[in-house]
Amino acid sequence: xxxxxxxxxxxxxxxxxxxxxxxxxxxxxxxxxxxxxxxxxxxxxxxxxxxxxxxxxxxxxxxxxxxxxxxxxxxxxxxxxxxxxxxxxxxxxxxxxxxxxxxxxxxxxxxxxxxxxxxxxxxxxxxxxxxxxxxxxxxxxxxxxxxxxxxxxxxxxxxxxxxxxxxxxxxxxxxxxxxxxxxxxxxxxxxxxxxxxxxxxxxxxxxxxxxxxxxxxxxxxxxxxxxxxxxxxxxxxxxxxxxxxxxxxxxxxxxxxxxxxxxxxxxxxxxxxxxxxxxxxxxxxxxxxxxxxxxxxxxxxxxxxxxxxxxxxxxxxxxxxxxxxxxxxxxxxxxxxxxxxxxxxxxxxxxxxxxxxxxxxxxxxxxxxxxxxxxxxxxxxxxxxxxxxxxxxxxxxxxxxxxxxxxxxxxxxxxxxxxxxxxxxxxxxxxxxxxxxxxxxxxxxxxxxxxxxxxxxxxxxxxxxxxxxxxxxxxxxxxxxxxxxxxxxxxxxxxxxxxxxxxxxxxxxxxxxxxxxxxx
Numbered sequence: 001x002x003x004x005x006x007x008x009x010x011x012x013x014x015x016x017x018x019x020x021x022x023x024x025x026x027x028x029x030x031x032x033x034x035x036x037x038x039x040x041x042x043x044x045x046x047x048x049x050x051x052x053x054x055x056x057x058x059x060x061x062x063x064x065x066x067x068x069x070x071x072x073x074x075x076x077x078x079x080x081x082x083x084x085x086x087x088x089x090x091x092x093x094x095x096x097x098x099x100x101x102x103x104x105x106x107x108x109x110x111x112x113x114x115x116x117x118x119x120x121x122x123x124x125x126x127x128x129x130x131x132x133x134x135x136x137x138x139x140x141x142x143x144x145x146x147x148x149x150x151x152x153x154x155x156x157x158x159x160x161x162x163x164x165x166x167x168x169x170x171x172x173x174x175x176x177x178x179x180x181x182x183x184x185x186x187x188x189x190x191x192x193x194x195x196x197x198x199x200x201x202x203x204x205x206x207x208x209x210x211x212x213x214x215x216x217x218x219x220x221x222x223x224x225x226x227x228x229x230x231x232x233x234x235x236x237x238x239x240x241x242x243x244x245x246x247x248x249x250x251x252x253x254x255x256x257x258x259x260x261x262x263x264x265x266x267x268x269x270x271x272x273x274x275x276x277x278x279x280x281x282x283x284x285x286x287x288x289x290x291x292x293x294x295x296x297x298x299x300x301x302x303x304x305x306x307x308x309x310x311x312x313x314x315x316x317x318x319x320x321x322x323x324x325x326x327x328x329x330x331x332x333x334x335x336x337x338x339x340x341x342x343x344x345x346x347x348x349x350x351x352x353x354x355x356x357x358x359x360x361x362x363x364x365x366x367x368x369x370x371x372x373x374x375x376x377x378x379x380x381x382x383x384x385x386x387x388x389x390x391x392x393x394x395x396x397x398x399x400x401x402x403x404x405x406x407x408x409x410x411x412x413x414x415x416x417x418x419x420x421x422x423x424x425x426x427x428x429x430x431x432x433x434x435x436x437x438x439x440x441x442x443x444x445x446x447x448x449x450x451x452x453x454x455x456x457x458x459x460x461x462x463x464x465x466x467x468x469x470x471x472x473x474x475x476x477x478x479x480x481x482x483x484x485x486x487x488x489x490x491x492x493x494x495x496x497x498x499x500x501x502x503x504x505x506x507x508x509x510x511x512x513x514x515x516x517x518x519x520x
Contacts, residue, residue: 018046018047018048019047019048019138019139019460019463020047020048020135020136020138021039021048021050021138021140021459022049022050022051022052022135022137022139022140022141022156022158023038023039023049023050023052023141023142024051024052024142024143024149024153025053025054025143026052026118026119026122026143026149027057027143027145028054030301030373031145032053032057033373034271034272034373035051035143036068038141038163038452038455039051040071040072041453041455042141043071043072045460049071049072050072050073050074050075050135050137051074052128052132053074053075054076054077054078054122055076056078056080056083056084056087075128075132077122077125077128079118096309098391098412099390100309100312100412100413101411101413101414103391108216108392109215109219112147112220113219115146116219116220116222116223118148119147119148119151119152120223120226120227122148122152123148123151123152123155123223123227124227129156133157137156137158138158138159139159140152140156140159140160141160141161141459142160142161142162142163143163144162144165144172144173144174144244145164145165145166147172147217148220149162150241150244151223151227154228154233154240154243155229159245159467160243161244161247161248161459162174162241162246162247162248163248163455164249164250165250166249166251167249167250167251167255167269167372167393167397168249168251168256169183169186170186171186171187171212171216172213172216173241173249174242174247174262174265176261177260177262180199180202180206181194182257182259184257184399185202185205185209186205186393186396187205187209187395188201188202188205188396189395189396190202190399191399191400191403192258193403217236217237224237224240242472242476244264244468245264245468245471246458246462246468247264248267248458249268250269250271250372250373250376251267251269251376252270252379252444252447252451253267253443254379254440254443254444255375255376255379255397255401255440256269257400263471263473264468264472264473266454266455268451268452268454269376269451270380270451271452271455273376274355276356276357276359276360277356279353279356279357286328287326287360287362288362290326290345290362293325293326293364294326294362294364295325295360295362295364296320296323296325296326296365296366296424297328297352297354297357297358297365298328298329298331298366298368299352299366299368300330300368300388300390301368301374301390312412313337315416315420317340317342317346318417319415319417319418319419319421319424320343320420321343321346323345323424323425325345326347327345327346328347328349328352329346329347330348330349330350330351331348332348332350333349333350355381358377358380358383363381364383364428365383365384365385365386365424365427365428366378366383366385367385367386368387368388369387369389369394370387370390370394370397370398370409371397372393375400375406376444378401379406379437379440379441379444381441382440382441383437384406384427384434384436384437385406385407386407386408386410386423386427387402387407387408387409388410389409389411390412404440405433405435405436405437405440406433406436408426408433410423
């Protein structure tokens with residue numbers, strides 16, 4: 001019966017008339033890879049798709065935003081070489097601070113300041129905005145990490161689906177039902193099993209999370225006020241977030257902690273996961289040279305293509321030189337320090353076919369920054385991980401990976417050759433990590449519908465039904481104290497306290513009269 005229903009649902013897909021869909025990508029790196037995959041999958045289902053792509057995103061070597069010539073269309077936009085250089089210089093400095101273990105909220109606010117500046121310039125570009133408004137799109141799929149995407153969709157007057165590139169309960173995602181006793185607040189670095197002190201810490205973070213969110217959103221409120229015909233929405237950016245027809249998250253319960261979801265929330269983690277293809281002959285020969293010892297894949301993310309901190313680089317190289325495995329490392333060869341000798345078991349590449357390498361039968365371990373896409377690919381291919389988290393959600397992602405048994409982590413400021421070597425040996429020799437990876441992979445792959453098709457189905461459902469109003473909770477229109485029933489609690493408290501106060505006052509007055517009567 002289930003197979004029959006599935007077959008009928010596939011036959012029903014062509015019945016939806018081709019829709020005009022705009023995808024919005026204003027941040028590069030892994031954000032672009034995800035939006036590129038989403039755009040391509042929608043194109044394959046017969047939809048007319050165009051991506052608005054901001055060029056000049058920073059410090060990504062060995063990579064091209066060429067798009068897919070035989071797929072969706074692209075409209076590019078750029079702020080010019082002078083600003084791009086300034087933006088890249090900012091990221092180079094941030095990269096250095098991350099690798100020194102100095103990630104801070106202040107640096108995140110500076111990053112958001114850049115995004116709000118870019119947003120103001122994009123929305124003020126009459127040429128691109130006039131073109132997009134004339135196209136009259138049926139729906140927009142936007143990168144929900146960047147608040148500018150919501151303002152853009154509102155200015156265009158197009159319904160939108162929010163795609164969040166990270167896990168649940170991110171810093172800029174929609175508020176989900178999140179009991180603090182077992183759902184960690186963003187950046188708390190807690191698991192879902194909390195003791196008394198953990199719950200106290202989680203409560204502390206919960207009090208200050210809205211403050212941080214307001215500080216981030218405040219950078220975009222002037223932009224919204226300036227560019228939206230009606231001015232900034234009365235409810236601020238939160239109102240724009242709640243206006244999304246659907247929220248799709250780049251996560252999966254193979255990696256995510258279980259928690260309640262809203263009807264307008266879907267999980268589509270693993271969009272970049274695919275069966276591994278054979279590697280190029282030259283690379284295959286190099287991998288084969290290490291025999292049964294196999295290889296270790298090293299990638300610290302699309303934003304960190306080279307290490308600018310010499311002490312950390314020296315410790316990593318020294319640690320890798322002591323192991324029998326080959327190490328294929330995403331590192332720009334042109335930026336390798338001339339004074340540092342490279343051991344024969346290390347191979348550098350400015351770009352890695354990560355999916356194909358993780359799916360290679362000789363890959364034994366993945367050393368990663370803990371990005372969401374990287375961890376989901378490790379889960380898919382059942383490869384244990386050694387995580388070196390650098391910034392943002394990576395710290396929380398790594399806690400989830402460790403809690404699930406997928407691997408271990410080291411802070412960048414704590415990396416030494418001895419610790420690196422001993423941790424690698426633990427991960428390779430303790431079979432529990434590989435067993436956990438295989439278990440998580442089985443969970444991830446056993447979902448009845450692939451993530452890419454799952455998202456397409458939901459997009460088409462929103463298009464067919466004329467929006468996602470039937471999925472939205474009435475609580476989204478309530479104030480926070482109404483959702484928490486604090487107004488009723490106050491009323492009931494007054495109902496209980498008032499009679500007690502009146503009774504106490506009456507008794508007190510009665511007692512004060514008794515001495516007077518005796519004296520008379």
